[in-house]
Amino acid sequence: MIATFSMSAIAGTVVLHWLSGRIFPSAGAILRFSIIFIVAFPIVVWISSLVFDARMSRVAAAAWYFFACELYVFCFTLSLGSVSVKLLYILRAGPRSRRDLEEAYSPAGMVDIRLHRLVAAGFMMPGEEIKVTKKGAMIARVALVLRNLLHSTQKNSFRQTLPS
Amino acid sequence: MKELLQANPEIIHGAILLLFFVSHVAIVRHFARTETAIFKVQFSVFVLGPLVTLIVVWKLGLIPSFEMILAFYGLSAIYAITFLELWSLTESSYSLQMLVMLTKGAREIRNASEEIGESKHAQRIMSLVRLGLISPHVAGFQISRLGRVVATGATAIANLAGVRYRE
Secondary structure (H helix, E strand, O other), rough: OOOOOOOOHHHHHHHHHHHHHOOOOOOOHHHHHHHHHHHHHHEEEEEEEEOOOOOHHHHHHHHHHHHHHHHHHHHHHHHHHHHHHHHHHHHHHHOOOOOHHHOOOOOOHHHHHHHHHHHOOOOOOOOOOEEEEEHHHHHHHHHHHHHHOOOOOOOOOHHOOOOO | OOHHHHHHHHHHHHHHHHHHHHHHHHHHHOOOOOOOHHHHHHHHHHHHHHHHHHHHHHHOOOOOOOOHHHHHHHHHHHHHHHHHHHHHHHHHHHHOOOHHHOOOOOOHHHHHHHHHHHHHHHHHHHHHOOOOEEEEOOOEEEEOHHHHHHHHHHHHHHHHHHHOOOO
């Protein structure tokens, strides 16, 4: 019953996300999903309180719904931004040499796409000289704090990439 | 206190997950440094976390129910996947590395970013071969049957979410 409830809820959320993509094609997929989730999660919790009598059943239903949403976001962001998935897309058309792969998905192109996205998200200022916005600087600081908490201090790729 | 915990056993589970996080920050991160190692650690947390909580709950005089087990595993799944996402984001996100470089005062990031891109490209090809998603070919590399399934699945999810792959 709990599994059926959570699966129905995530299926409904994915359908809404798909519909929102048809209605607002220019809006970002993550923004569309975030808005849907903010509205849908309290509704799912409320409906679960009507369906289930036991408190732990309601907690379980909400937790598995939340997990399924997170997994869905992980999957679609992976298919949007992952280098590995893009290499698979390219190779689906047929075998390629290493040079072909490098040309089809060049580091310069990867940088351009990321810069474009960072500017569009308001993390960087557009213009000749690339500058980070306040919002971007805040995200970078949070990322550094998290990195220092989660990773070994002996292996820090962020530090390795910083200019001396 | 005992009554509060008996009425809200998810608080116990939250505290146990917090303990796992603190132990990661204090000890585990110095030993588990690769993606595979961190995945194994989080899978262990997902499996063991609820079991530890169930033992504590039982010691408090509650009889664990099926709903309780499902709830604890659901909460553990959220913890593990959030942890893995944040870990990989702070480990290898290209965009974040660019932002950090600029925040630290770098004037020019293009060359450094392209170097990261080149190493990332080579690393990804190696991991795809290791995972059996692509294989070496006379021409260079070819996609495997498993790789084709993964690419088709990724396309289906991207279409569902309304995101487009940019060539």
